[in-house]
Amino acid sequence: MSLYDKFLNGSVVALSRIITHIEDRGDGFQELLSRLYRKTNGIYRIGLTGPPGGGKSSLVNRLGGLLVDQGHKVAIVCVDPSSPFTGGALLGDRLRMQDIPQDKGVFIRSMGSRGSSGGLALATSNVTVALDAFGFDTIIIETVGVGQMELDIIDACDTVVVVLVPESGDAIQALKAGLMEIADVFAVNKADRSGSEQMVYDLKSAMNMKAVKAAWEVPVVPTEAVNNKNVDQLLVEIQNHQNYLETSGHLKYRRGHQLKRKVEQVIERLIKGELSSTILTDTILDEVAAKIMTGEDDPFSAGQKLYMRFKQKS
Amino acid sequence: MSLYDKFLNGSVVALSRIITHIEDRGDGFQELLSRLYRKTNGIYRIGLTGPPGGGKSSLVNRLGGLLVDQGHKVAIVCVDPSSPFTGGALLGDRLRMQDIPQDKGVFIRSMGSRGSSGGLALATSNVTVALDAFGFDTIIIETVGVGQMELDIIDACDTVVVVLVPESGDAIQALKAGLMEIADVFAVNKADRSGSEQMVYDLKSAMNMKAVKAAWEVPVVPTEAVNNKNVDQLLVEIQNHQNYLETSGHLKYRRGHQLKRKVEQVIERLIKGELSSTILTDTILDEVAAKIMTGEDDPFSAGQKLYMRFKQKS
Numbered sequence: 001m002s003l004y005d006k007f008l009n010g011s012v013v014a015l016s017r018i019i020t021h022i023e024d025r026g027d028g029f030q031e032l033l034s035r036l037y038r039k040t041n042g043i044y045r046i047g048l049t050g051p052p053g054g055g056k057s058s059l060v061n062r063l064g065g066l067l068v069d070q071g072h073k074v075a076i077v078c079v080d081p082s083s084p085f086t087g088g089a090l091l092g093d094r095l096r097m098q099d100i101p102q103d104k105g106v107f108i109r110s111m112g113s114r115g116s117s118g119g120l121a122l123a124t125s126n127v128t129v130a131l132d133a134f135g136f137d138t139i140i141i142e143t144v145g146v147g148q149m150e151l152d153i154i155d156a157c158d159t160v161v162v163v164l165v166p167e168s169g170d171a172i173q174a175l176k177a178g179l180m181e182i183a184d185v186f187a188v189n190k191a192d193r194s195g196s197e198q199m200v201y202d203l204k205s206a207m208n209m210k211a212v213k214a215a216w217e218v219p220v221v222p223t224e225a226v227n228n229k230n231v232d233q234l235l236v237e238i239q240n241h242q243n244y245l246e247t248s249g250h251l252k253y254r255r256g257h258q259l260k261r262k263v264e265q266v267i268e269r270l271i272k273g274e275l276s277s278t279i280l281t282d283t284i285l286d287e288v289a290a291k292i293m294t295g296e297d298d299p300f301s302a303g304q305k306l307y308m309r310f311k312q313k314s
Numbered sequence: 315m316s317l318y319d320k321f322l323n324g325s326v327v328a329l330s331r332i333i334t335h336i337e338d339r340g341d342g343f344q345e346l347l348s349r350l351y352r353k354t355n356g357i358y359r360i361g362l363t364g365p366p367g368g369g370k371s372s373l374v375n376r377l378g379g380l381l382v383d384q385g386h387k388v389a390i391v392c393v394d395p396s397s398p399f400t401g402g403a404l405l406g407d408r409l410r411m412q413d414i415p416q417d418k419g420v421f422i423r424s425m426g427s428r429g430s431s432g433g434l435a436l437a438t439s440n441v442t443v444a445l446d447a448f449g450f451d452t453i454i455i456e457t458v459g460v461g462q463m464e465l466d467i468i469d470a471c472d473t474v475v476v477v478l479v480p481e482s483g484d485a486i487q488a489l490k491a492g493l494m495e496i497a498d499v500f501a502v503n504k505a506d507r508s509g510s511e512q513m514v515y516d517l518k519s520a521m522n523m524k525a526v527k528a529a530w531e532v533p534v535v536p537t538e539a540v541n542n543k544n545v546d547q548l549l550v551e552i553q554n555h556q557n558y559l560e561t562s563g564h565l566k567y568r569r570g571h572q573l574k575r576k577v578e579q580v581i582e583r584l585i586k587g588e589l590s591s592t593i594l595t596d597t598i599l600d601e602v603a604a605k606i607m608t609g610e611d612d613p614f615s616a617g618q619k620l621y622m623r624f625k626q627k628s
Binding site for chain 1: 348367570576579581584589613615617621624
C-alpha cells in the first residue's frame with residue numbers, strides 16, 4: 001500500500017511522514033498538496049499567540065482536551081520560528097505529553113525553521129491542508145512571539161486568541177505590539193496573579209476606545225490554564241466567534257482572501273527556487289560581494305544587473 | 315539646491331525627506347541608494363531586541379546619550395513591524411523626547427509597516443545606508459518582539475544586545491524564543507526588581523552549557539535604564555564586542571555575508587514589483603480564487619500555472 005493510501009486509511013504514521021515530506025519540499029510535494037487539497041473539508045483554525053511566558057502551551061492543551069470532549073477531531077500545531085527544530089520541538093513536546101492524555105487522540109506537531117526558511121507561514125498552511133484532508137475538523141495553531149512571521153501565520157486563522165498575563169505588562173504594551181488589531185478573543189492567563197483584574201479592565205477599556213464599533217465585540221476572558229479554571233469559558237467565546245463568522249458571511253470572505261494569499265505564496269516559493277539555481281548561486285554572489293567591497297559596485301546596481309540576467313535566462 | 319545637495323550639506327530635514335523617499339520607494343530611489351551607498355563609511359550597528367515591556371526604549375536612549383558623550387554621531391532607529399505607522403511611532407516618540415536632550419543631536423526615526431510591506435528588513439537596511447552616508451558613525455536599531463522579521467533585522471547588526479527583565483520569565487523562556495543564539499551581550503534590565511540576580515546567574519549558566527566554547531564569551535549585564543544605573547557598563551561590553559569583531563576579522567566576514575543577503579533582497583523586491591503588475595493583479599487573483607472555491611482548481615496547481623505565465627511574459 002502506498003504512503004498516500006495508508007494516509008487515506010487513517011494511519012497517523014503516514015500522516016506524520018506526509019507532513020515531513022511537505023515540510024522538506026520533497027519530490028512531487030506540490031502535486032501531493034494538490035491531491036490533498038481536493039480532500040479538504042474546511043478545517044476550523046484557531047490561532048493562539050502572545051508574548052513568551054504566557055502559558056500558551058498549557059492553554060492550547062486544555063482547549064484541545066475540551067474540544068475532543070465535544071467530539072471534535074483536533075490537531076495542534078506549535079510554530080516556533082526561532083527554533084531550528086521541527087517535528088518535535090526542543091522543550092515543547094516533553095511538557096505536552098504530560099498534559100494531554102494519550103488516549104484523547106489529539107495530534108500534536110511542532111514546526112521550527114528547518115526546511116522552511118523564509119516560508120514558515122506557507123509551510124504551516126501546507127501542513128494544515130494535510131491535517132484537513134486527513135479528517136481533523138479543528139486545528140489549534142500556537143505561535144511563539146508576536147513578530148511579522150507570527151502575524152502572517154495567525155492571519156491565516158479563523159479565530160485568533162491573544163494570550164497575555166498580568167506580568168507581561170499592561171494594555172499599552174499589548175497595543176504597542178499590535179495585538180489589539182489581531183485579537184478576536186483575549187485570554188488573560190495566570191489570572192490568579194495580582195494585577196489580573198486590572199488588566200482585564202484595561203483591555204476592555206482599550207477595546208472600547210476603538211473609533212469604529214465592530215459587529216464583533218472582543219471578549220476578555222481571565223483563565224488559569226494550569227489549574228484548569230475558566231478554560232471552558234474561553235472555548236465558549238471562541239465558539240461564539242466562530243458562530244459569528246459563519247452566520248455573518250465573514251468566514252467565506254476571509255477564506256477567499258486567504259486563498260489568494262496562498263496562491264501568491266506558492267508562486268513566490270517557485271520563483272525563489274529558480275533564483276537560487278540560476279543567479280543566486282554561491283559563486284555569483286561571492287563575485288558580486290567582492291566587487292562591492294572594493295568599491296567597484298554597490299548592492300543596488302548589482303541587484304538590478306542580476307535581475308536583468310534572470311529575466312533574460314528565464 | 316537639490317534635496318541631495320542639501321543632504322550632503324548636512325541638512326537633517328533633507329535627511330528625513332530622503333529617508334521617507336526611500337521608505338516609500340519613490341521615483342529613482344534605487345539610483346539614489348546607489349549614490350548614497352558610495353558615500354558610506356561602515357557605520358557601526360548595535361541591535362537591541364527582546365520581549366515587549368523590557369524597557370528597551372529607555373536603554374537605547376541612555377546608550378545613545380553615552381555614545382554622544384564619547385564623541386560619536388548617533389542615530390536611533392526603532393522598528394516596530396506590527397505598527398502601521400512610520401516616521402513617528404504612536405507612543406514611541408513622545409516618550410523619547412522626554413528622555414534625550416534635544417541638544418545632544420541624536421537623530422531618532424521610527425519605522426512601521428507602512429510602505430514596506432514584506433520588506434521591513436530591507437527598508438531598515440536601506441535607511442541605514444542613508445544614515446551612514448549622512449555621516450553618522452553609530453546606529454542603534456531597536457526592534458519590538460522577537461519574531462523572524464526582527465531576527466532578520468537584528469541579523470544585519472554588528473553587536474546584538476538582548477534585553478530581558480526578571481519578570482519576562484526565566485532563562486528557559488529566552489532559550490525558547492531563540493534569543494540565546496543571537497545575543498552578543500545580555501542586558502537584564504529593571505535589575506532593581508526581585509529575581510534579577512537569579513536571572514543573571516541562569517543566563518550565565520545557560521551560556522556556559524553551550525557545547526562549543528566560542529571565542530567571544532557573552533557577558534550578562536544587570537542594568538536599570540530608568541535610574542541610569544550600569545548602562546555605562548553595558549556600553550563597555552558592547553564596545554568590547556566591537557573590538558573583538560574588529561581584531562578577530564569577524565567583522566569583515568560578517569559584513570561580506572550581509573552584503574550578499576542585501577543583493578538578494580534587492581532582487582526579491584524587483585521581482586515582487588513585476589509580479590504584482592503582471593500575474594498577481596486583483597482581477598486575475600479574483601478569477602483564480604473563484605475557481606478554487608468551486609473546486610475546479612486548487613491553490614497549488616493554480617500557482618504553478620500562473621508561474622508559467624509569468625515566465626513566458628517576462
